[in-house]
Amino acid sequence: MSCSHKYQDIPLIVLTGIGRSGTTAFRKALTQHPKLISTGHEHNVVYDILDAALRNKTAQSRRYSMQVTDEQHDALFQRLILDLVYPAEVIHPDGDGILIFTGLTPKLASYLIDIWPNTKVLCLYRNGVDVIASRLKHEHLGFQPFEVQCKVWTNAAKMYKWACQQEHALPVKYDDLVNETDQVCKRVMAFCGLEASDVVSEHLSLNTYHPSNHGTATPWRAWFDSKKKLFLRIYAVNPWLSLALTSLGTSVNQSPTRYQYSPTASLRSVSRSRSASVSSSVNHCSPEPTICSASWLLVSSISSIRSSSVPRQTNLWT
Numbered sequence: 001m002s003c004s005h006k007y008q009d010i011p012l013i014v015l016t017g018i019g020r021s022g023t024t025a026f027r028k029a030l031t032q033h034p035k036l037i038s039t040g041h042e043h044n045v046v047y048d049i050l051d052a053a054l055r056n057k058t059a060q061s062r063r064y065s066m067q068v069t070d071e072q073h074d075a076l077f078q079r080l081i082l083d084l085v086y087p088a089e090v091i092h093p094d095g096d097g098i099l100i101f102t103g104l105t106p107k108l109a110s111y112l113i114d115i116w117p118n119t120k121v122l123c124l125y126r127n128g129v130d131v132i133a134s135r136l137k138h139e140h141l142g143f144q145p146f147e148v149q150c151k152v153w154t155n156a157a158k159m160y161k162w163a164c165q166q167e168h169a170l171p172v173k174y175d176d177l178v179n180e181t182d183q184v185c186k187r188v189m190a191f192c193g194l195e196a197s198d199v200v201s202e203h204l205s206l207n208t209y210h211p212s213n214h215g216t217a218t219p220w221r222a223w224f225d226s227k228k229k230l231f232l233r234i235y236a237v238n239p240w241l242s243l244a245l246t247s248l249g250t251s252v253n254q255s256p257t258r259y260q261y262s263p264t265a266s267l268r269s270v271s272r273s274r275s276a277s278v279s280s281s282v283n284h285c286s287p288e289p290t291i292c293s294a295s296w297l298l299v300s301s302i303s304s305i306r307s308s309s310v311p312r313q314t315n316l317w318t
Contacts, residue, residue: 004079005086007037007098008079008082009118010095010098010118011096011097011098011118011119011193012098012100012119013030013036013097013098013119014099014100014101014112014120014122015027015101016109016123016124016159017124017125017156017159018103018155018156020130022124022126022174022177022178023101023124025204025207026204027099029185029203030200032197032199032200033189033197033199035095035195036095036097036098036192037086037092037097037099039085041101042102043084043085043100043101044102044103045084045085045102046081046085047103047104049077049084050104051108053074053077053115054107054108054111057073074114077115078115078116096193096195097120097192104159106159106161106162109121109159113166113168122169122172122191122192123160123169123170123171124177125156125157125159125163125172125174126173126174126175127174128150128231131149131156132153135149146230147230170188170191178204181204181205185200185201185204
């Protein structure tokens with residue numbers, strides 16, 4: 001069954017990321033590209049469509065009642081996405097790619113690539129402490145409890161980890177987007193198969209929506225110990241989150257009496273060079289049973305390093 005939409009064969013470029021990660025500025029900058037077709041809006045309905053489509057294919061009761069093949073099923077949902085985001089009645093200029101901006105999970109992103117092989121996913125991510133601090137101040141997001149804010153970023157970190165492992169995905173650091181705008185934009189354009197265009201980087205340079213000039217340490221120091229402890233607990237039960245945080249150039253020192261947040265070096269090199277200090281760090285871990293000792297060991301082994309002596313962190317999943 002053919003999708004039969006004018007954009008069905010044009011590469012799909014999907015921008016994903018959570019609120020307060022620079023997604024608004026990046027989306028608006030991408031829409032400036034002369035060869036990228038865009039509506040200029042968010043398309044979170046795509047998340048709902050993908051979720052429904054995947055459940056239809058995987059839930060046993062629903063698969064049993066399906067009257068079409070898997071190929072027909074996928075083509076119909078692909079057409080639904082195109083019809084809702086780019087209806088035929090609305091005229092858009094021709095281009096080399098179509099842009100969709102939506103939230104995603106690793107499972108939905110993988111399914112999207114399965115049904116849309118020429119998809120490119122741009123995963124914008126930002127340091128967890130900065131994201132949470134920004135969300136707490138936001139008019140429409142700040143009402144959510146602190147623990148919910150932490151878990152929201154946990155989901156974003158899952159997408160970051162997924163993006164680092166995928167050929168069709170490109171993880172983009174928020175800080176790099178702000179501090180190395182030209183280089184990052186060129187890399188993004190090349191990944192998406194678009195010609196380089198200065199208008200994207202120029203728009204970003206003139207529109208920094210919520211910069212973090214203060215540095216991550218400032219909001220971290222402002223949090224009460226109860227919030228810091230909760231933040232650390234979430235990382236403790238999700239060891240890979242520690243890796244996600246470290247790859248952003250930061251680490252948490254999980255001392256029960258002192259909480260620090262500082263840039264770190266590569267996990268691999270630090271783990272080797274600080275093996276002697278690891279055992280002593282474990283002896284000072286919190287005795288609470290809800291915290292995974294292995295995760296405390298992991299984070300303790302990469303903490304307590306001065307920012308002045310540490311180079312920029314590289315991606316740990318590449």
